[in-house]
Amino acid sequence: MRVNSKKTLTALLASGLITVVIILFLALYGFNSKEVYLVINDEERVVKTKEDVLEDLLAEQNIMIKGHDEISKRLDAILIDQDKIMINYAVPVLIKADGQSDVVYTTADTVKEVIEEQNIELGPQDEVSTPLNGKVIKSLEIKVTRVETAVEAVQTPIAYDVVTIEDPTLQEGKENIVQEGSDGVLLKKTEKVMKDGKIISEKVIQEVVQIESTNQILAKGTLKPIVKLTNASPDVAEITVDGMTFGYKKVLNNVKLTAYDAGLKSTGKSKGHPQFGITYTGTTVKEGHTVAVDPNVIPLGWWIYIEGYGFRRAEDIGSAVKGKKVDIYYDDGNFVEAFGTKRGYTVYVIGPEKP
Incomplete structure (x- = not known):
């Protein structure tokens, strides 16, 4: 009976020792194990590990970190329970600006952040091909267009313009500059819109005359050379009026007609x-x-025919009767006063004999 008791005690002791070892092992394992939060590109997951160094944990989880990627702790950092590790993978982005094209790697969330990372300053009119608040994705193209x-x-x-006037005192065919012309000055303001140095639109926004131009005034002579008529001058044509045909020289x-009487006011x-x-x-x-x-135009003593007034004889002269002008005599001074000046008449110069 005693022998059996010893065997039983030995078995019990062995079994208890094994249990203690197992408990100690489990306790030790549980003490070394940690829970770590990995947040990769905003996605969180919890991992359990016994690794003490961050680099070893990443290797354990097959997580690779490249040069442009961001990680919240150094790779040789010591891990503790409930640690939180932030990892953002960089993506390639093509940036075109100021005549250059560059591929950059970034972990920025928005287009605006990428532009700021690259120290690209935007002017108030500059255009960006992608909205500034747009999300950054792999192989995104961002084009900056400079607008000025x-x-x-x-x-x-x-x-200046040339204004021509007629000068009856200047011989026909002659010209005389009465006033010199001068150019004016126009200030024109033009608005130009340029994209990347190239003009895309252009418009005049203001025109101001700074100096008015001065017209040149050119006098052209209308005075025809006077041809003295004589008895020997041939008739140039014939005309028939009131059933009478006669020749004229x-x-x-465009003769001007006036009237006079024998009184003091006229003579x-x-x-x-x-x-x-x-x-x-x-x-x-x-x-x-x-x-x-005017004897230089119509010889004295000659007969003439005045359109609308009939035959008259050139017997008198007057200080105001010059050129193509005929002063018709009337007895009544009141009629003369009312006659005034009539223009645009045709006068035929006939000769010393009345038709």
Whole structure:
């Protein structure tokens, strides 16, 4: 009976020792094991590990870290229970700006952050191909277009005009500059919009005349050379009026008609003056017969035919009767006053004999 008791005790002791060893092993294992939170690209997972160094944990989990990737702790950092490790993988992004194209690796979340990382300054008008708040993805292309608006001010000449006037005192065919012309100055402001240095639009936004131009005034002579008519001058044509046909030596167009009487206002002579009513040729004035002319145009003593007034004889002259002008005699001073000046008449110069 005693022998059996010893065997039983030995067995019990052996069994208890094994149990203690197992308990100690489990306790030791549990003491060394840790829970670590891995957050990779914003995705979190929990891993259990006995590794004490971060680099060993990553190797255990087959997690590779490259040069552009971001990790919240050094690879040789010691791990503790409930540790949190942040890992962001860098992605390649193509950036085109200022004439260059570069592939960069970034862990930024938004396009704006990538641009700031690369120290690219954006002007107020610059354009970005992708929204600044857009999410960064692998192989994203970001193009920055430089936009500038410039205002250019340029002065341009305003050409002067040539204004032609007729000068009846200047011989026909002659010209005379009465006033010299001068160019003006126009200030033109142009707005140019450029993208990456190339003009894409251009418009005039303001035009201001700084100096007005001065017209050149050119006088052209209309005075025709005077051709002296004589009895020997041939008739140039014939005309038929009121059933009468007669020849004429000269036709005057656009003749000006006025009227005069024998009184003081017209001739400077009053009744009682020895020359009152006497013409320059010595004849006595007669209504329906006498006219005053410019002898350089119509010879004195010659008959003329006035369109609308009939035949008259050139017997008188006057200080105001010059060129293509005929002063018709009337007895009534009131009628003369009302006659005024009539323009645009045709006068035929006939000769010393009445048709």
